[in-house]
Amino acid sequence: MTQTFTQNDLVRHLYTEESKQEADNLNSCLALDEELKENFNDYRFITDQLTSSMMSPTADTINYIMEYSRITA
Amino acid sequence: MPLYTLSDQDLIHSYLEGHETGLQELIKRHKSKVYTSIYLLVKDQYLAEDIFQDTFIKVINTLRAGKYNEEGKFLPWVIRIAHNLVIDYFRKEKRTPLIATQEGFDIFSVIHILDENAEDRMIREQTHTDIRKLIEKLPEEQKEVLIMRHYGDLSFKEIADITEVSINTALGRMRYALNNLRKMMAERDNRINAGY
Numbered sequence: 001m002t003q004t005f006t007q008n009d010l011v012r013h014l015y016t017e018e019s020k021q022e023a024d025n026l027n028s029c030l031a032l033d034e035e036l037k038e039n040f041n042d043y044r045f046i047t048d049q050l051t052s053s054m055m056s057p058t059a060d061t062i063n064y065i066m067e068y069s070r071i072t073a
Numbered sequence: 074m075p076l077y078t079l080s081d082q083d084l085i086h087s088y089l090e091g092h093e094t095g096l097q098e099l100i101k102r103h104k105s106k107v108y109t110s111i112y113l114l115v116k117d118q119y120l121a122e123d124i125f126q127d128t129f130i131k132v133i134n135t136l137r138a139g140k141y142n143e144e145g146k147f148l149p150w151v152i153r154i155a156h157n158l159v160i161d162y163f164r165k166e167k168r169t170p171l172i173a174t175q176e177g178f179d180i181f182s183v184i185h186i187l188d189e190n191a192e193d194r195m196i197r198e199q200t201h202t203d204i205r206k207l208i209e210k211l212p213e214e215q216k217e218v219l220i221m222r223h224y225g226d227l228s229f230k231e232i233a234d235i236t237e238v239s240i241n242t243a244l245g246r247m248r249y250a251l252n253n254l255r256k257m258m259a260e261r262d263n264r265i266n267a268g269y
Contacts, residue, residue: 043255051223053205055118065100066093068130068133069096
């Protein structure tokens with residue numbers, strides 16, 4: 001029996017919120033279904049962009065926090 | 074044993090035993106997600122720095138007071154503190170928070186660029202600025218789920234519980250967020266290619 005997957009399943013797969021069995025089944029499906037694979041790759045591209053666009057505080061801010069920790073210890 | 078191999082809980086224990094490096098590693102590990110979450114809410118780098126600072130001061134004080142619940146995950150706890158501080162700020166300034174949730178949640182790895190020339194760096198930085206601007210344009214409930222899942226490391230079940238919706242609704246909001254971002258990015262690329 002062929003298992004069908006929803007778009008929500010793709011989102012869960014993106015964040016690995018599924019059982020190993022579900023993940024294996026979905027990966028097999030992705031290998032065979034071009035449209036599903038394209039959707040998944042689009043989602044992956046976007047989440048990669050979300051990750052790569054993260055910002056960081058300045059070194060001064062971090063130094064201030066560490067100094068606070070030291071002087072109040 | 075290298076610090077990066079230790080769990081968050083181990084680093085907390087190490088810090089409470091007097092090793093500042095434990096705190097340093099926790100900050101290093103989570104600073105980008107926490108800072109980005111704050112920035113996406115307040116949209117001001119200087120304000121985000123202040124709130125980030127206050128967040129970790131509160132983290133330090135709470136850890137030392139023995140009030141940290143070890144069963145919870147560290148990053149979502151920190152982001153909850155950050156979010157509450159953002160709400161406090163907006164209340165003081167008598168402004169509406171960008172995202173209002175029942176619990177305090179919201180929220181944000183750096184790419185190491187080797188041999189990047191000035192033009193490439195500009196393009197990269199512009200792309201990153203663009204995606205953050207696109208996130209700001211999302212409907213609030215989609216932005217909320219996206220920040221909680223991607224930067225706050227909450228599961229969809231946890232997000233569903235906090236926002237009092239079903240898991241399918243939380244998943245659907247995330248899916249719509251991703252679809253909307255995809256659409257906006259395509260429209261932006263079309264404008265660029267058309268010379269606008």
